[in-house]
Amino acid sequence: MKIDISELAEKYKFISGEFESNYFDQHDIEWFDQVSSTMEIVDKDIQNNIFNRIVIANYQNSGKGRFERSWESPVAKNLLLSVPIKIHSQYLNRIPIISTMSVLDTVKFFLNKNKIISIKWPNDILVNENKISGILIKTHTDNHESIINLGIGLNVNTSSHDYKNSHFSATSLKIENKSPLDLKLVFYKLIKSLSDNLQANYDNLFNIWKKNILIPKKNITIEELGSSNRIYCKPIEVNNKGLLVVKTDKGNLLELTSEEVTFHD
Numbered sequence: 001m002k003i004d005i006s007e008l009a010e011k012y013k014f015i016s017g018e019f020e021s022n023y024f025d026q027h028d029i030e031w032f033d034q035v036s037s038t039m040e041i042v043d044k045d046i047q048n049n050i051f052n053r054i055v056i057a058n059y060q061n062s063g064k065g066r067f068e069r070s071w072e073s074p075v076a077k078n079l080l081l082s083v084p085i086k087i088h089s090q091y092l093n094r095i096p097i098i099s100t101m102s103v104l105d106t107v108k109f110f111l112n113k114n115k116i117i118s119i120k121w122p123n124d125i126l127v128n129e130n131k132i133s134g135i136l137i138k139t140h141t142d143n144h145e146s147i148i149n150l151g152i153g154l155n156v157n158t159s160s161h162d163y164k165n166s167h168f169s170a171t172s173l174k175i176e177n178k179s180p181l182d183l184k185l186v187f188y189k190l191i192k193s194l195s196d197n198l199q200a201n202y203d204n205l206f207n208i209w210k211k212n213i214l215i216p217k218k219n220i221t222i223e224e225l226g227s228s229n230r231i232y233c234k235p236i237e238v239n240n241k242g243l244l245v246v247k248t249d250k251g252n253l254l255e256l257t258s259e260e261v262t263f264h265d
Helices: 005-016 038-047 089-110 173-177 183-198 202-211
Strands: 028-032 053-057 079-088 117-120 124-127 130-142 145-154 220-224 230-238 244-248 253-256 261-264
Touching (some): 005 183, 038 053, 038 079, 038 145, 079 089, 079 183, 089 117, 089 124, 089 145, 089 173, 089 183, 089 202, 145 183, 230 253
Parallel strands (some): 028 053
Antiparallel strands (some): 053 079, 079 145, 117 124, 124 130, 130 145, 220 230, 230 244, 244 253
16 A cells, blocks of 8 residues: 555644645655564665665564564554665764654653653563563675665554463553554654654754663663673673773673673563
8 A cells, every 4th residue: 555645744734733844755655564674665766776765564474683583563553564675884874863752752742741751772662661662783895885674663552462372572652542542643753753753953863862772771781693602791881983882891881882782680
């Protein structure tokens, strides 16, 4: 099903505002009942020089998160999408901040202000320390230009029962609000926030992002990718480059990118 963004804007602008300038006005939007993976579809589009199709699905057979972890979601309950974004390679490091802030803005818009909404570095959104959203970023580089495949999973209408077998604490907008939401409304708010943030003052956006970062209070174990080595360390801060600064058990300070490590509580 093709979605007309102008029709969504007309329908929902009185609820969540109008586009100041729509970054995605030349993009097609397709909403599928079922796909293997929205990321796979957009990856293939990018390989075929198609950079303007946003793909949404009610269900994914083979959804993946970071480090190829399985991402499972019940049918037609959550927002599952992939967005292609062209950007100059020198601004590539901005995408994690821009995308995470866009999801954060969306979650805050639909929830009461008494909820504690934060960012678990690098790209999970938490409500009262329960995961409500995850982001996956894949990069295709050609000379000085990069094409981002931005995957977003946002829990919208799942219930507590849907997470009874989950290995981590999760929540949804419905659980927090005690009422379901229109998925298209949530999508409109999200894509509007993403459009606005792609065109916003980045320094201001980064400062807000940094204030919303949740630094783990307890020591963590870091596993080096491609190795069985584990480093025991204490998170200190997220620095002005967006890197996580940790102190090892030997007293050394390390700056970590999201691609370098995975975490073990």
